[in-house]
Structure formats: structure tokens, C-alpha cells
Amino acid sequence: MGDVSGSDVSGSDVSGAKGGRGAQLKHTGLRPGWTTGACATGAATAAYTALLTGDFPDPVTITLPKGQTPAFALAAEELTGAHAMAGIVKDAGDDxxxxxxxxxxATVRLLPAGAGVVFRAGPGVGTVTRPGLPLAVGEPAVNPVPRQMMRDHVAAVARRHGGTGDVEITLSVDHGEEIARSTWNPRLGILGGLSILGTTGIVVPYSCSAWIDSIRRGVDVARAAGRTHVAGCTGSTSExxxxxEYGLPEDALLDMxxxxxxxxxxxRRHPVERLTICGGFAKLSKLAAGHLDLHSARSQVDKAFLAGLAGQGGAGAEISAAVADANTGLAALQLWPALGDLVAATARDEALRVLRGAPVQVDVLCIDRAGAVVGRCAPR
Structure with missing residues (x-):
């Protein structure tokens, strides 16, 4: 978790493919890809097979949690008396x-019987340094589903070739520490590289689920750190x-x-004492109007709604009509600056409606493109 740019989603309408290449997603024309967890499983399977047989299966075929059976070509391999290493290039499809x-x-070494499967973080794979994630502090950032996939495949290889299934798997990603700077990992306390992710093994192009999953992990980390005030922010300017405004630490900031x-x-399910929502005036006017997805492709600024707010706030008919005809949300705000506070308060009330009585106080900050506060409301 934390590598928010990789979109892994369950229940996807995709099919398995040979050679590590994804078939087209039905109805979209977009090609899915494979998660780091699927690639790591393929690499570990190939490396353990080579340790037991002396030969690398290439391509190596694995079985994903929903039954797909992709085959991955090996991009690197190394076999010595002590270990075997296999590498697979991640193909994210059209994501x-x-x-x-x-x-x-994946570098695999044999362990004494009874040791089980032990995971290590090699170069470019992160280590968990904060509580709140589904892994203990000090563990390599290899998520539970990929761990289970690798355990299952190690056991299957052991059955086929007479091994015990007791191995150490060291996972690494070339240039992973550098790549991880573009992900949520540093904020979540995953240091030193990327996470090995995936719940289905399949990357669905332009999926929202990875971002949402990172939001959830951000809340978990903030709660585990004892934060009582967190902020959901629409972007870096609002952060x-x-x-x-509040001096919040980095682990209290949610990239909403x-x-x-x-x-x-x-x-609502995992309360904190106070939630601040901060974003551009136009985006938060959508929340005020009842939209929970603020993307421009899925919700639009409702100028008639803003005109109604202006009228309720004391604007005359002429100003309200001008707001309704404004080209943009910020243009509407310039016509009636009191809209800033009105949108903030209405967005807060909408947030409270969604929270359904959860013990969370909410306040809202609306900002302009430069980050200046153009609307605010008190916590309630």
C-alpha cells in the first residue's frame, strides 16, 4: 500500500494472458497489467524452481487469486549453489x-526444515517504520495478499520437485527507492523503496481503488500515531x-x-476527533451540492446551486442571476465573496450528513488557486 500510482482492484473484468501481457479490458479498449505482487510471485516461483531443479522456467506461469494464469518472461536470472534470483519487468498495461x-x-535461499517462508526487503523495497499498516513495524513492505501468493506457489513448487518449502525470499526493485518518492510510501512511513502490492494481481487502467486504499491507510497511520486532527486535502496547495493554518504534521495530511x-x-467507521476538509472553492462547491466524487468528469460546478446560496445569504436578484451565469466557480465567488463562507458551511453540513453522527467534528477551508483562504466555517 502506498504506491498510489499502481491501481489494483478486485472484481475486474479481465482475462489472463500469456507472456506477461494483458488482454484488453472489455468495454474500455484499455489493456490491464500486473501488480508488483504478481511479478514478485512469478520471480520467486521461477527462482525456487531453479534452486530445486537447476533450470529456470521461462516463461513462468502463476495462478492469481481469481484464477487467471498469466505467464511472465524472465528478464534476469542467476543460479549459484546458495541462491537463485529471477527478475520480471512489471507491465502496468495502459495504466x-x-x-x-x-x-x-526475487532472490530465494533454502532454509532449514520448519523455518517456513521468510520475507526480506532488498534494495528498492521499503520497510515499515510506523504502526497503522497491515504489517508490523520493521517488516518488509510486502503486503498480505502477495505474501500468501508467494507462500502458495512455493508450496506448489516444493510438492512438484521434492522441496521442503522452507525458504528466504528477498525482494528488490531496481531504482525502487527513487521511484518510491513519487508514491505515498514516505508519508505512510514505508522507507527505503516501494511496496509489493496487489489484491488480485491485476492492474486495472485508471482505477480509483489504489488511491482510495491509500487514503484508508493514511487514516490508519494517523490514528495509530495518536493524531486527533487530520485534514483531507484536494492537492498540494491545500496541504x-x-x-x-493549523501546523499539522505530515502524517495527519490525507491526500484526498x-x-x-x-x-x-x-x-465514519474509524473516527478521529476533528477532520478539516480543504480544497479549491469550485471543488468544494460540488461537495456542498452533495457530490462525493469531485472529479470534473463525474461532477460539475452547479452555478444555479451557487446562485441559490447567494440568494439565501442576502444577495439580491441581480447578483444571484449573475452568479448563475458565471463562467466558473471562482468567477461566481468574485461576484459575491460571501459565497466562500456559505460554501464552506454547506460543505461541512454535507460532510456531517455522510458521517451519520460519528463522533467527528468537521470544518472546511475553501481556497483560491494561490492557496489563500476564501471561505471557512467553524468546526461542528
Missing amino acids: PDVTHGALVR KTVVS GDFAGAVLKYV
């Missing part, structure tokens, strides 16, 4: 994934505004993006 093209390596609903629904 704009920062890990696309990364070389995922800077929140830090300036357009997913206001994801933040609110998760905080």
Missing part, C-alpha cells in the same frame, strides 16, 4: 503507473494551506484528491 517498466527481483466520499466514509 499511468510509476512502477511500469520496473525490474522486480500547504492546512499546514500554515477528488475522493471526498472515501475520506468521509472511512472516517
